[in-house]
Every structure is written in C-alpha cells, then in structure tokens.
Amino acid sequence: MDFFRVLSERHSVRAYRDKPIAEQTLGKLLLAINSAPSAGNRQAYEIVVVKGAEKKKKIADVAHQQFIANAPVVLVFVSSPERNASYGARGKELYAIQDAAIAASYAQLAATALGLCTCWIGAFDEGKIAEIIRAEKNMKVACIMPVAYAKEIPFATERRSMKDIVHEDSI
Numbered sequence: 001m002d003f004f005r006v007l008s009e010r011h012s013v014r015a016y017r018d019k020p021i022a023e024q025t026l027g028k029l030l031l032a033i034n035s036a037p038s039a040g041n042r043q044a045y046e047i048v049v050v051k052g053a054e055k056k057k058k059i060a061d062v063a064h065q066q067f068i069a070n071a072p073v074v075l076v077f078v079s080s081p082e083r084n085a086s087y088g089a090r091g092k093e094l095y096a097i098q099d100a101a102i103a104a105s106y107a108q109l110a111a112t113a114l115g116l117c118t119c120w121i122g123a124f125d126e127g128k129i130a131e132i133i134r135a136e137k138n139m140k141v142a143c144i145m146p147v148a149y150a151k152e153i154p155f156a157t158e159r160r161s162m163k164d165i166v167h168e169d170s171i
C-alpha cells in the first residue's frame, strides 16, 4: 500500500472482527516494528505479545477499556531505560520512552499496511499492567495496542490547522 494511503487509512479502531491474525502476518508486523530507529540503535524497549483470553481480559479490566479484550493480539510496548544507561538521565528518561513510542508508531502504520487496525491505549494503571506482564522494576509501560481486523472504520478525526501547529523560526 502506498505510504500516504497508509497514513490516510490509519484510524484508532475500537470495534473488531472475530478473526485471528495469521502467524505470518504477525511476524511481518513485528519485523516492521523492529526496523524502527532508536537512540544509538540501542532499541531501549520491549514488546510483549499477548494472545491469551485471560490475560487480555485482565489488561482490558485494568485499562477500563473492554474493547481491548476483543482483539486477537494485544501488544504492550515497554521502555527499557537500563539499555540506555550510558546515555545518562536523558537516555533513560527520554530516549527510552521515545524509542518505545516510535516503535509503537511503526506498529500502527505497518498494521494498517497489512490490512489490520490498531488503537494506541495510553490510559491505564501502569503498576497493574506492569504486574500482569511482569515488567522489570525500572521499565515503563509506554502503551498498550490491540491489533485486529476492523469491524467498522471510523471517520477521520480532525487535526489542528497547519497554521496553528507549524511555526517559522520560533513559537
């Protein structure tokens, strides 16, 4: 799919078909995510792939967003600050989060190109999700991402105008 079509076809989708994702398709998605850039190529993030119904339900409950449990696959992106320890505080507190966020963005776009849909989930009790996926102490759960085949495609959401968001030389 043309890249600009991918951009226009990506939406946050919250209603899913009851259709499994083939292992080969999931593999392509994970490979695409792994091609994302990262600070010093350290890839300071982990991806947890959740497929089991019980664990998906627990995640959905903790996030108070039940639709998550209806996706065949739920990805959890976790920043891994210790991988950036040699970059000091900026590496641990900023780059690691940025790495995880870029990886998650790649996931959204690659999923769209594969005919799948996603929704970035940022609102959840981080401690409880960390417990469910057994994240290590210093790790930060950056986002949860259900991946599925869409039941309905939502209308495109509006954006701030270019005039409002783009600044020349200074803000």
Ligand SMILES: Cc1cc2nc3c(=O)[nH]c(=O)nc-3n(C[C@H](O)[C@H](O)[C@H](O)COP(=O)(O)O)c2cc1C
Binding pocket: 010, 011, 012, 013, 014, 065, 119, 120, 121, 122, 123, 124, 157
């Ligand atoms: C950091 C972040 C956190 C978000 N958290 C949630 C969330 O908890 N639940 C949800 O349904 N959507 C969540 N979204 C999706 C946004 O609501 C959505 O991206 C936005 O409304 C624009 O719509 P679009 O993705 O369809 O273009 C989040 C998106 C981002 C980037």
